[in-house]
Amino acid sequence: MSVVVGYELYKRYGKVQALGDVSFAIEENTITGLIGRNGTGKTTLLKMMAGHLKPTQGKLRVFAQNPFDNLDVAGKVFLVDDTMAFPDSFTLQDILREVAVFYPNWNSQIAQGLLEYFLLNPQQRHSNLSKGSKSTFNAILGIAARCPLTLLDEPTTGMDSAVRKDFYRVLLKDYLEQPRTIILSSHLLGELEDILEDILLLNQGGLLMHKPILDLKQYALGFRGSAQALRESLLNRLSEEAVLHREEFVKGSLYLVIKTEELPEDFENIRSSGVEILPVALDDLCNILTAPRKGGIDDVYKRG
């Protein structure tokens, strides 16, 4: 069953088009990474799913309903983001008590346990928490609410790397204990790839791809070697579209990222020409796929 379905979605803020012609379906009980560069519409899409924003055009369904201003959907969706605000006088304990009322699957034991695990003092005021601790506490709310649809917008902002790792472990553990649909946006794909099943990659307000993460891992390969060897053994046999990225790293040497489906089956003569074949890290691949144009920083320094 699809929990979230978007069909030809558009969102405009005045003259700014944040999302354009985005269609996708997110299946029940999956963890999806919403990935994209700054300003590509991730927050906008999550806010629309949570019913806080209305699409300008197109159709969005969450649990088969229009989520905008919909109380029934609101009870099934939890959005964790850095705009979560609570009265200044509220301690963490007060917030846990208040939030618990709204969510039928709320698990107090998990909430208390995680507060302790992440060394957060229940008597401390939310308004006095450090940036990283605020993110941790907000994420605890999202986890303990155990909503059928849990949306996390860059949940690790401000967390140090040890807390981030712990947070991902906790999220995965909780998901395995109570499977639900989780969508989390992040720039740090590298550190969350192990918990993701699918990836929704946005680029400049459009949907670039929606794939299982395993397919993305096989999407491209890197080739490093002399420019001449690469040209003779590989480039001459490929179309321009097959080359996702090209970078000169030492005079006369090239690093290429090539779409796997466009590669010749036999790598032997590529290897025998001294070319190294390398996996491409997912972070790098996403950066390449969402680059404004082919090439890299080298192009900037070649100008003039």
Ligand SMILES: Nc1ncnc2c1ncn2[C@@H]1O[C@H](COP(=O)(O)OP(=O)(O)OP(=O)(O)O)[C@@H](O)[C@H]1O
């Ligand atoms: N309230 C608003 N009014 C006008 N423009 C907005 C508003 N909110 C977002 N935008 C614009 O919409 C586009 C998408 O913004 P959004 O915050 O959804 O992107 P994002 O992918 O979450 O970015 P980031 O990774 O930097 O958080 C950006 O160009 C942004 O400036």
